[in-house]
Amino acid sequence: MIDETLRNVPVGVVGCGYWGPKLVRNLQSLPGADLRMVADLDADRLAHVRGLYPAVRTTTSYDDLLASPVEAVVVATPVATHYDMARRALLHDKHVLVEKPLTNESSTAQALVDLARERNRVLMVGHTFEYNPAVDYLKDYIASGKLGKVYYINCTRVNLGIFQKDINVIWDLAPHDVSILLYLLGLKPETVSARGAAYVQPEIEDVAYVTLNFPNGVMADVRVSWLDPCKIRRITVVGSKKMIVYDDVEPTEKIKIYDKGVDAPPYSDTMEQFRLSYRYGDITTPAIPGSEPLAVETAHFVACCREGATPRSNGQVGWQVVKILEGAQHSLDNAGAAQEITW
Ligand SMILES: NC(=O)c1ccc[n+]([C@@H]2O[C@H](COP(=O)([O-])OP(=O)(O)OC[C@H]3O[C@@H](n4cnc5c(N)ncnc54)[C@H](O)[C@@H]3O)[C@@H](O)[C@H]2O)c1
Numbered sequence: 001m002i003d004e005t006l007r008n009v010p011v012g013v014v015g016c017g018y019w020g021p022k023l024v025r026n027l028q029s030l031p032g033a034d035l036r037m038v039a040d041l042d043a044d045r046l047a048h049v050r051g052l053y054p055a056v057r058t059t060t061s062y063d064d065l066l067a068s069p070v071e072a073v074v075v076a077t078p079v080a081t082h083y084d085m086a087r088r089a090l091l092h093d094k095h096v097l098v099e100k101p102l103t104n105e106s107s108t109a110q111a112l113v114d115l116a117r118e119r120n121r122v123l124m125v126g127h128t129f130e131y132n133p134a135v136d137y138l139k140d141y142i143a144s145g146k147l148g149k150v151y152y153i154n155c156t157r158v159n160l161g162i163f164q165k166d167i168n169v170i171w172d173l174a175p176h177d178v179s180i181l182l183y184l185l186g187l188k189p190e191t192v193s194a195r196g197a198a199y200v201q202p203e204i205e206d207v208a209y210v211t212l213n214f215p216n217g218v219m220a221d222v223r224v225s226w227l228d229p230c231k232i233r234r235i236t237v238v239g240s241k242k243m244i245v246y247d248d249v250e251p252t253e254k255i256k257i258y259d260k261g262v263d264a265p266p267y268s269d270t271m272e273q274f275r276l277s278y279r280y281g282d283i284t285t286p287a288i289p290g291s292e293p294l295a296v297e298t299a300h301f302v303a304c305c306r307e308g309a310t311p312r313s314n315g316q317v318g319w320q321v322v323k324i325l326e327g328a329q330h331s332l333d334n335a336g337a338a339q340e341i342t343w
Contacts, residue, residue: 008034009305012070014062014085015077016040016049018162019099023074023126026298028053033302039065066092072122072305074298075099079167083108086123090115095122095305097298100175101325102318104167109322113315122304124311125318127179131296133289134246134254138237139184141244141257148241148261153181153220155235158228168205170194170328173224178212178321179313180235181222187214188320193338194328199227210328213338253285 011033013024020040027035037057038049046058059065065073066088072095075085083103089096090112102125103109116123129135141147155177164172182188189212196208210222233248243258259281268274297313304311320343327339 009302010034010036010070011072012037012065013074014039016045020076026294036070037065079104086112090119090121097124097301099126101322106323106326109319113319116315123315124301125313127313128293129176129180130183130313132293147239150218151238153237155222156232158225159231161226163226169224169226170208174222175321177222178324181220188343189214191338191340192327193336194331195336196332254288257284
């Protein structure tokens with residue numbers, strides 16, 4: 001009997017603009033993966049890839065990649081093309097890793113989930129932060145109960161650029177935070193509201209504020225912007241016992257745990273007796289493994305293809321993220337009115 005765990009999975013990548021080459025680099029050096037072919041409409045981008053990896057075949061036609069014996073396809077093309085690219089790959093019985101967000105409509109995201117199930121293929125979404133060791137640390141810390149009850153979460157993801165021409169900042173940057181929130185909390189939001197403004201390009205919002213209301217009163221705010229002087233990628237989780245700040249821009253000390261909080265007296269008869277006590281304890285900085293999230297993500301994809309396992313960021317999770325982004329878009333289009341999300 002062939003030992004499946006020893007087999008290299010033949011893989012192809014479509015799209016090698018800004019993000020694709022990072023996937024190519026990881027797949028190229030990944031034990032268990034055999035990167036066979038890269039497709040892009042742009043011959044210059046293919047020449048760039050060949051310059052880096054002369055052994056990799058390149059083509060300007062996605063059909064060539066689909067007709068080749070690759071078993072898995074990684075889609076890193078613009079968001080509007082994701083549905084068609086992934087659908088065609090699944091119809092050719094390939095496993096698929098689609099960059100975030102899965103698609104630009106929940107109906108097409110659902111169609112991909114259904115198709116992958118029918119064809120018995122792996123469908124995974126590139127929610128890179130779900131493979132980030134610091135995010136894993138946060139998740140474990142919350143699950144351990146040491147943070148207490150989660151009160152609220154604030155996510156800030158801002159920088160100057162990269163301005164996109166085909167999608168607004170919510171569809172570009174918020175998939176990261178939304179996927180992190182779903183992963184951390186294991187809950188789905190009940191409502192979403194969003195406000196935003198288009199300052200630089202007409203009708204393409206470059207700044208947005210998204211609020212998600214989860215069950216049990218947990219509130220999360222996501223601020224995303226391409227128009228900010230500073231690069232900030234920070235998540236603050238405030239709990240009843242501790243508070244945590246995850247700063248992804250920090251090179252080493254990405255997580256700080258604050259033993260800070262405020263306690264109300266268990267009972268009081270008069271306002272005089274009702275005194276809040278503030279706690280200013282230690283700040284601790286745990287050691288976080290330095291593995292590259294994209295290396296973890298691509299390794300997970302290839303392992304799932306080989307073993308027929310369901311990925312962590314599977315198609316269903318991708319659909320949930322798209323549902324939330326769609327709700328945020330409706331809210332944005334309706335002057336920030338809260339949108340109920342029906343699951
Ligand atoms: N996970 C992350 O952190 C992360 C970061 C950046 C971008 N992304 C995602 O990666 C995807 C690509 O983004 P990007 O910034 O690299 O875009 P990009 O525009 O720089 O590159 C897209 C590439 O796809 C090619 N392409 C378009 N249509 C094609 C087709 N029909 N056949 C073959 N090639 C085609 C283009 O020629 C281009 O080279 C998006 O989904 C984006 O959201 C993910």
